Amino acid sequence: MKQFLIFLLASIFSIQGFSQTLFTYGTNQVSKDEFLRAYNKNKTPVTNKEQSLKEYLDLYINFKLKVKEAKALKLDTLQQIQFDVQNFRGQLEEGYLNDEKTVNALLEEAFERSQQDIHLLHFSVPVNSKMSAADTMKAYQAMNEVKDELQKGKTNYDELVDEIKKKITVIKGTDLGYITAFSLPYDIENLVYALKPGGVSKVYRTRTALHVFKNVEERHSAGKWKVAQILLALPPDVSGPVLKETEKRADSIYTLLQSGADFAELAKKYSDDRLTYTNGGEMPPFGTGKFELPFESAVFALKKDGAITKPIFTGYGFHIVKRIQQIPTPSVKTDEAYMGELKEQLKQDARINIAKAKFTKDITGKTGFKRNLAVTNTQLFRYADSVAASGEVKNYPISKANIFLFTKSKVTGNDWLNFIKDYKLNADVYKGENNEALLDKYIATITIEYYRKHLEEFNEDFKYQLQEFKEGNILFEIMERNIWSKATNDSVGLKKYYDANKAKYLWTESADAYLYNCNNAKTAEEAIQAVRSGKSWKAIAEESDGRIQADSGRYELTQLQVPAGAELKEGIITTPLLNAGDNTSSFVKIIKLFPANQQRSFDEARGLVINDYQNYLEAKWIETLKKKYPVKVNEPVFQSILK
Numbered sequence: 001m002k003q004f005l006i007f008l009l010a011s012i013f014s015i016q017g018f019s020q021t022l023f024t025y026g027t028n029q030v031s032k033d034e035f036l037r038a039y040n041k042n043k044t045p046v047t048n049k050e051q052s053l054k055e056y057l058d059l060y061i062n063f064k065l066k067v068k069e070a071k072a073l074k075l076d077t078l079q080q081i082q083f084d085v086q087n088f089r090g091q092l093e094e095g096y097l098n099d100e101k102t103v104n105a106l107l108e109e110a111f112e113r114s115q116q117d118i119h120l121l122h123f124s125v126p127v128n129s130k131m132s133a134a135d136t137m138k139a140y141q142a143m144n145e146v147k148d149e150l151q152k153g154k155t156n157y158d159e160l161v162d163e164i165k166k167k168i169t170v171i172k173g174t175d176l177g178y179i180t181a182f183s184l185p186y187d188i189e190n191l192v193y194a195l196k197p198g199g200v201s202k203v204y205r206t207r208t209a210l211h212v213f214k215n216v217e218e219r220h221s222a223g224k225w226k227v228a229q230i231l232l233a234l235p236p237d238v239s240g241p242v243l244k245e246t247e248k249r250a251d252s253i254y255t256l257l258q259s260g261a262d263f264a265e266l267a268k269k270y271s272d273d274r275l276t277y278t279n280g281g282e283m284p285p286f287g288t289g290k291f292e293l294p295f296e297s298a299v300f301a302l303k304k305d306g307a308i309t310k311p312i313f314t315g316y317g318f319h320i321v322k323r324i325q326q327i328p329t330p331s332v333k334t335d336e337a338y339m340g341e342l343k344e345q346l347k348q349d350a351r352i353n354i355a356k357a358k359f360t361k362d363i364t365g366k367t368g369f370k371r372n373l374a375v376t377n378t379q380l381f382r383y384a385d386s387v388a389a390s391g392e393v394k395n396y397p398i399s400k401a402n403i404f405l406f407t408k409s410k411v412t413g414n415d416w417l418n419f420i421k422d423y424k425l426n427a428d429v430y431k432g433e434n435n436e437a438l439l440d441k442y443i444a445t446i447t448i449e450y451y452r453k454h455l456e457e458f459n460e461d462f463k464y465q466l467q468e469f470k471e472g473n474i475l476f477e478i479m480e481r482n483i484w485s486k487a488t489n490d491s492v493g494l495k496k497y498y499d500a501n502k503a504k505y506l507w508t509e510s511a512d513a514y515l516y517n518c519n520n521a522k523t524a525e526e527a528i529q530a531v532r533s534g535k536s537w538k539a540i541a542e543e544s545d546g547r548i549q550a551d552s553g554r555y556e557l558t559q560l561q562v563p564a565g566a567e568l569k570e571g572i573i574t575t576p577l578l579n580a581g582d583n584t585s586s587f588v589k590i591i592k593l594f595p596a597n598q599q600r601s602f603d604e605a606r607g608l609v610i611n612d613y614q615n616y617l618e619a620k621w622i623e624t625l626k627k628k629y630p631v632k633v634n635e636p637v638f639q640s641i642l643k
Contacts, residue, residue, distance in 0.1 A: 022637050023057075025064055026629035032637050035060060037464060050642050057638070063475065065625040070474040081477065085470050093452055094347075096462050099362060102355040103346070110342050113181035113193055114329055117288045119216040120176040120192055121157065124209045125169060135169075142168040143203045143210045150200040150214050177293030180221060181342075186351040188213070221329035222288050222300050227321050228263060228281035233272035234317035250311035250318035257308055263322045272317070285327065295319060360444045363451050366458055368407030369443075375403045375413065381435040383413070384420040391425060393417045404443070406450045416442060482621060487614040497613045498602050504612070505605035507598045509557045511568065512591040516540070517584060519547045524576040524585035531573060531589055554604065560588050568593065 022032045039056050046052040075081065123146045125139045142164050154160055161173040184192065188211070191201050195215040204211045230253060232246050253266055264280030271277040288296070291314075298309045302323040312319045330338040346352055375398055383396045393399075398413030405411070419442050424430050433441070456463040487494070498505065514537045518524040527548050530540045541550040562574045568590050576587040602609070 020637065021634055022641075023061060023631060023633045025061065025068060025631045028064070028068060028629070030060070030064060032641065034464075036641065038468075053638075053641060057633070061631055061633075062622055063471075065622065065629055065631070066475055066478055067471045068629055069625055070478040073478070075474045075477050076470065078477065081470075081473050084473055085466070088469050089466055092462065092465060093455060096455055096459055097359065097448060097452060098352065098355040099358040102358045103343075103352070106346055106351055106355065107339070107343055108333075110181045110346060111333055111339070113189070114342065115221050115331065117178040117180050117219050117221055118192060118195075119178050119218070121214040121216055122174045122176050123161070123171055123212045123214075124174075125171045126209050127205065128208060138169045139210050140203065142171050143212050146171065146212050147200055147203055150212070175293060176289075177296060178219070178222070178288045180288040182345050182349060183289040186349065222296075223329045224285045224287045224327040225299055225323070226285045226325040226327070227283055227299055227323055228267060229273060229276065229283060229322070230263070230267045230271045230281055230320045231273040231316065232270070232311075232318040236315065246318055247311065247313075250320060254308070254311055254320055257320065263308070281322070282324065285325075287329075295321075299323065356448070357444070360447055363458070364447055367447055367450050367454075368405070369447055369450075370405045372401065372403050372405065375401050377436070377439065380413070380416060380439060383417060384424075384435050384438070387417050387420050388424045391421070393421055404446065406447075408454065409450060411446055415446075419445075483614050483618050487610055487617055490613075494606070494609055494613055495602060497616065498605060498609045501609075501612070502599065505600040505608060507554075507556065507594060507596065507600055507604075509596045510554055510594045510598075511557060511560070512554050512594075513552070513560065514589040514591065515551045515553075515555075515560075515586070516588070517549045517586045518576070519585075520583050521576060521578055521585045523547045524587060528573055528576070528587065537589075554594075561586055562588055 020032050021029045022035050023030050035057070038060060039053065043052070043056075070076065123143065125142055127136060127139050131139075145164055145168065146160065149160055157173050157175075161171055164171050179189075179192070181189070183189070187206075188204070191204055192213050192215060195201060195213070197215055197218050199215045201211075201213040204213075232250050232253075234243065234246055238246075249270075253270055256266060257263060267277050267281030271281055273281065276283055290296070295312050295314050298312045299321050302309065302321075305323055305325055307323045309319070309321045312321065333339060379398050380403070383398055386396070387393055393414065396413065396417065399417065401413045402410045403413050403416060416439075420438065423438065423441075451458060456466065514531075516524070516527050516531075516537070518527055523544070527540055527544075531537075537550040537552055541548050557568065560568075561577055562568065563577060566574055568574075570590055570592055572590050574588045574590075576585040578585050600608075
């Protein structure tokens with residue numbers, strides 16, 4: 001009885017499993033879910049769903065047969081294909097290694113903050129872990145007094161800095177100008193965006209200093225600005241005659257501009273900005289917080305394109321700036337280009353680590369991560385210190401021990417010690433973290449790396465995207481070998497196919513014609529005049545410096561771009577048609593007209609013959625593949641899709 005029940009259950013499960021198999025080819029199966037995933041990704045609106053699904057099923061079966069044969073020929077092992085797949089995988093992985101919900105929340109926050117700029121004052125005093133308790137206390141006392149005085153409404157900031165310097169210790173006060181999202185480290189950005197206009201922050205400590213910030217005022221985002229500049233550079237702390245002489249030169253250039261002189265020409269002649277002077281002084285677009293406040297304020301005050309500032313003095317010298325374009329900050333999240341730009345900034349910013357930390361926490365259980373409790377932190381840290389001191393990894397008691405385990409891999413003490421060596425001895429990455437912090441970093445690193453290497457097991461969407469790319473590559477390779485190149489280069493086969501199917505290759509109504517495509521309407525009119533004067537189409541194109549493209553040949557009338565309702569006759573030059581997309585203009589000259597149903601020669605039909613011959617070869621190949629890998633469609637499953 002027990003054996004009977006086991007057999008019955010096995011039969012039920014096998015039927016249920018098969019019920020989701022849509023078709024088989026050879027020993028391979030394709031599930032209903034896989035087929036629908038592909039169909040829904042590529043489908044277009046249809047009126048007959050059943051017909052559409054049947055047609056796509058035929059295409060998908062043929063696709064799978066070709067991929068199967070490509071794998072049988074080991075085309076998936078070709079070095080170039082493996083390189084392409086690995087490169088695509090690397091690009092694809094990054095989108096699956098963050099907590100998307102947290103990323104979206106950070107993106108939304110960045111968007112909201114990008115809508116306003118904050119004019120910020122910054123007061124600071126240096127501190128570090130080696131300072132005495134008395135000096136640290138002085139620093140806190142000074143910054144607390146700054147905070148208190150600012151909250152009381154003190155606005156003479158230079159006087160405030162001098163008073164505290166005399167009473168307690170030296171502090172620094174800086175007008176940072178306007179800032180926006182991504183202008184400051186994320187922790188400080190959070191601090192200042194929590195302030196209202198006139199608000200003063202608490203005393204905030206970083207690794208190197210104590211800080212106090214004041215929100216002086218806010219404005220709607222200034223957006224991005226495209227400008228050109230003429231820079232008369234000056235060395236730092238310049239004064240006296242050199243400063244006055246440079247200021248006088250700047251005023252003279254400004255006067256020339258006011259009199260109508262060409263800005264680009266003067267930039268080439270006088271500007272010391274080596275990156276822009278050859279381009280008429282044009283700078284890359286910039287936004288809030290990029291330059292010093294005097295420069296930014298003067299530029300943002302320009303009211304229209306083409307307006308020019310008076311000479312602006314900054315730490316770099318004297319600038320004369322011409323406004324080219326002001327680009328407002330998009331105010332809606334539906335602006336895909338802007339949201340994409342913000343997301344790229346987010347990925348490059350330290351705040352992305354918040355999403356990575358959440359992601360690491362969420363995936364740890366999925367990876368099967370376990371710690372070998374027999375190896376203690378004390379041991380890990382002791383030998384880590386030894387490696388940091390000696391600069392080399394030796395054979396320590398923990399070297400061969402498995403300290404962490406994942407479902408399909410192990411991490412040894414030697415792996416941990418090599419991480420310590422590479423990290424602690426690299427001044428560019430090591431920031432003085434203690435061993436406990438480094439252990440947390442290491443665990444996060446190896447967990448994400450394990451998840452990355454096994455992404456197909458954790459994420460079906462990733463698995464299918466990678467599979468589609470790989471199969472697409474080997475499909476292209478086998479089609480190129482078996483069909484496309486074969487058909488193109490088989491001159492005997494092409495001629496034979498043409499001779500057997502001549503009746504397919506007839507002209508509809510056609511014409512010998514010259515085709516002209518011009519860069520604008522004015523050029524088209526010039527070209528028409530040249531045509532009327534008897535100049536050849538080749539000469540017209542060659543003498544146009546690329547403004548005119550022309551060709552000659554026999555074309556079916558339906559291929560010619562002519563005005564609707566135009567009456568075509570021999571010798572006519574058609575009215576130019578304007579392309580609204582790029583303002584190009586095209587016209588045609590008819591040389592000779594031909595009636596329909598004239599036979600195309602082999603050369604005239606060659607492109608059509610190649611296409612038909614490729615289809616013929618492909619159909620014969622598919623017949624062969626279906627014999628090699630017999631196809632069986634599970635009709636009940638297919639019918640369930642139609643419902």
